[in-house]
Amino acid sequence: MFAEAQELTAETVDFEEMWRDPYPLFKRLRANNPVAWVPQANHFMVTRFDDIVHVERNQDTFRSLEPRSLVHKVMGHSFMRKDGDAHLAERTIVSPSFSPAAAKKIWAEKFRLIATDLLDQIEGKGKADLFVDYATPMAARCLCEVTGLTNVDWRDIARWSQAMMDAVQNYAGDAEIARLGREASDGIDAAIDEMIGARRTDEDKSLLAMMAAGGMPLDSVRANLKVIIGGGQNEPRDANAGLIWALLSNPDQLAAVRADDALWMRGFEEYVRWISPIGMYPRTVDKPTELGGVMLQPDDRLFLLVGSANRDEAKFEQADRFDLHREKKQHLAFGSGPHFCAGAWVARMQVANIAVPMLFARLKGLALDEDDPVRCGGWAFRGVLNLPVRWDK
Numbered sequence: 001m002f003a004e005a006q007e008l009t010a011e012t013v014d015f016e017e018m019w020r021d022p023y024p025l026f027k028r029l030r031a032n033n034p035v036a037w038v039p040q041a042n043h044f045m046v047t048r049f050d051d052i053v054h055v056e057r058n059q060d061t062f063r064s065l066e067p068r069s070l071v072h073k074v075m076g077h078s079f080m081r082k083d084g085d086a087h088l089a090e091r092t093i094v095s096p097s098f099s100p101a102a103a104k105k106i107w108a109e110k111f112r113l114i115a116t117d118l119l120d121q122i123e124g125k126g127k128a129d130l131f132v133d134y135a136t137p138m139a140a141r142c143l144c145e146v147t148g149l150t151n152v153d154w155r156d157i158a159r160w161s162q163a164m165m166d167a168v169q170n171y172a173g174d175a176e177i178a179r180l181g182r183e184a185s186d187g188i189d190a191a192i193d194e195m196i197g198a199r200r201t202d203e204d205k206s207l208l209a210m211m212a213a214g215g216m217p218l219d220s221v222r223a224n225l226k227v228i229i230g231g232g233q234n235e236p237r238d239a240n241a242g243l244i245w246a247l248l249s250n251p252d253q254l255a256a257v258r259a260d261d262a263l264w265m266r267g268f269e270e271y272v273r274w275i276s277p278i279g280m281y282p283r284t285v286d287k288p289t290e291l292g293g294v295m296l297q298p299d300d301r302l303f304l305l306v307g308s309a310n311r312d313e314a315k316f317e318q319a320d321r322f323d324l325h326r327e328k329k330q331h332l333a334f335g336s337g338p339h340f341c342a343g344a345w346v347a348r349m350q351v352a353n354i355a356v357p358m359l360f361a362r363l364k365g366l367a368l369d370e371d372d373p374v375r376c377g378g379w380a381f382r383g384v385l386n387l388p389v390r391w392d393k
């Protein structure tokens, strides 16, 4: 039965095409083959909204633990790949850094200072690549604050994050990519060693402070901070640059947002639905089960394609359009269930409350640079790759 199911659903996927534009393939899979066996990847691709929610609601059948994965090898055993009580114990320790109250009372002011400094640096130039000059340093400098690794230059955080993300996708075993991943991991360990024993005030709600106060073992501190540096850099960077691009490409929606501050957040949620910065995350089957008409067996591995689920026509009308006026509905850009993104409130504060509104308020006459088009790429992680713009000096 299992072999037959695999054969019936086997898909040949062109990964290069998928990197350029995964949405036509996702649409086809949702319609014809929603739990598709992809032999090249040795994974099933799960593309429908309801099937992903079902997986996330049934943690006793589908697990996050995957000791053979590259994430585990590169970053160690973080709470993102633990289940049940082991996950909850560590997530509880870090939650004071990530709460909506912390975002508002602790991080907002620090993030505002960072955005102001970055805008001071670029305002007089009249043109920039905002991906490089704004979204990247904004995400990295905010991450130094939230992690408590204020001993690290933001450029190192950005570089280490990218090196680890490359290493966790290094399925071809490229030696140089693996070396850079190890170098990043060693750099983070050294920075943690330097800061973990630092004297702290009660006001210090950084992750390192919470981990030290909560008695988290050093191995877990290291793995968790690595996963947070991996995930806490590129995603807010991509949401920041992507939302600016989406608004500049849709002047009527930009005008609406300028007229009503509440819409910045709607724009943010709509952007991460439309182009989900994390388009895929994995799960592993623990017990025999059926999903989308396909029989799955223990240790079968799944790619949960939230980038597809967020365009599922069964859930969203005209899902391929960026439309911040669309009916408010749950999306899966932050995942769902116990592993729902811990950093969601911090990301919302950074991008929707601070970075994007402050940029539009400061740079008058902001427009895309018609001579240098914006490019997008990726499917597991997707976003703009550049954001050349001009404004009035």
Ligand code: HEM
Pocket (backbone or CB within 6 Å): 079, 080, 081, 091, 143, 146, 227, 228, 231, 232, 233, 235, 236, 239, 272, 276, 277, 278, 281, 282, 332, 333, 334, 335, 338, 339, 340, 341, 342, 343, 344, 346, 347
């Ligand atoms: C727009 C920005 C972001 C997006 C779209 C995003 C998306 C996600 C997704 C989809 C997951 C689930 C992964 C899985 O279950 O395997 C996740 C988990 C997580 N994210 Fe984010 N993320 C963002 C920003 C951040 C930031 C800024 C931080 C930290 C500073 C962060 C920290 C985490 C952590 C710690 C987890 C693991 C939670 C757990 O396992 O309990 N994220 N994120």
